[in-house]
Amino acid sequence: MKLGIRVESVVKKFGDLTALKTVSFDITKPGLYGLIGPNGAGKTTMFKCIAGLLVPTSGDVFINGGKVEYNDLSIKQKIGFLPEDSGLYDKLTAKEFLSIMAGMHGLSKKDAGKKVKEIVELVGINYPPSKIVKFMSSGQRRLLSIASILLHNPNIIILDESLSGLDPINREHISRIMRELSKENIVLFSSHILSDIWSLCERILILKEGNLILDDTPGEILSRVSDNAYFLQVLTDIEAAQDVLVSFPQVKSAKIHGDKLIFHLSDYEFINEIIRKITEKVKIKSFGPNIPDLDQLFVRLVNGI
Ligand SMILES: Nc1ncnc2c1ncn2[C@@H]1O[C@H](COP(=O)(O)OP(=O)(O)OP(=O)(O)O)[C@@H](O)[C@H]1O
Numbered sequence: 001m002k003l004g005i006r007v008e009s010v011v012k013k014f015g016d017l018t019a020l021k022t023v024s025f026d027i028t029k030p031g032l033y034g035l036i037g038p039n040g041a042g043k044t045t046m047f048k049c050i051a052g053l054l055v056p057t058s059g060d061v062f063i064n065g066g067k068v069e070y071n072d073l074s075i076k077q078k079i080g081f082l083p084e085d086s087g088l089y090d091k092l093t094a095k096e097f098l099s100i101m102a103g104m105h106g107l108s109k110k111d112a113g114k115k116v117k118e119i120v121e122l123v124g125i126n127y128p129p130s131k132i133v134k135f136m137s138s139g140q141r142r143l144l145s146i147a148s149i150l151l152h153n154p155n156i157i158i159l160d161e162s163l164s165g166l167d168p169i170n171r172e173h174i175s176r177i178m179r180e181l182s183k184e185n186i187v188l189f190s191s192h193i194l195s196d197i198w199s200l201c202e203r204i205l206i207l208k209e210g211n212l213i214l215d216d217t218p219g220e221i222l223s224r225v226s227d228n229a230y231f232l233q234v235l236t237d238i239e240a241a242q243d244v245l246v247s248f249p250q251v252k253s254a255k256i257h258g259d260k261l262i263f264h265l266s267d268y269e270f271i272n273e274i275i276r277k278i279t280e281k282v283k284i285k286s287f288g289p290n291i292p293d294l295d296q297l298f299v300r301l302v303n304g305i
């Protein structure tokens, strides 16, 4: 099987509004892929086109090499899609809900029981299976929703705002599940929280007003928005660290600002060697790209770099 999501020149119009304007991208390896963009950028529309819940006005989507057709059952078997506003049946218990969802994916009663148990463990649902959906907290509901889209072992997992509205503990918990799933599957998710995307993803896709304006690795994006500027904080002799930095021809400038060294690097490939040399002499406290905070970075990214 050829794992992948291929989006080819997808346009989606709703009447006069063009929500997606010729969007193309290709994901061919397991991993975590983040889709960001302001409200109304077209993220949910994109996900629905991939999941076969919306028909593109033009263009095609391919999942594992097969073309996505509207409401195609074979596509649904390959995809686990967590919608933004996933509705759960309020009156059911967690166990009943998962059993029904397993049945909907064609699992026999016996297999469903086994699978539900396995997924409950994987997702780490630790509230009683007899708990009624109506009385669950939003974090508990989110876990249940995630469990419900994994029962058929999808290898393409699409999560629309899976981390929003959760406390940091639940965010970390769900991030961990996403990381685990991404080892063997493609996990494509949207978030407004740039730090989540940043720490998790190997590729970031940015939609703005229906256009895919960026598709790159966090490292590449950072080096663009930071103008190749980095900061370094050390625990010991900051001047010794500065001496090491300026000894590298790839370091364009290295100035001390308060307790930080700010420097420009013409070629990121040398960073490991530079850091290693510095650690031979001084203890490093922190190091990173010299960028504004992540919220400001989000604004800069969507407004064009
Ligand atoms: N079924 C629909 N009918 C008409 N317009 C729609 C429909 N679905 C989405 N839109 C419009 O398409 C545009 C993109 O919406 P979409 O929900 O894809 O954005 P989004 O990036 O997911 O935003 P958010 O971050 O707020 O979830 C918006 O202008 C929205 O109003």
Ligand SMILES: [Mg+2]
Residues within 6 Å of the ligand: 043, 044, 045, 084, 160
């Ligand atoms: Mg949305």
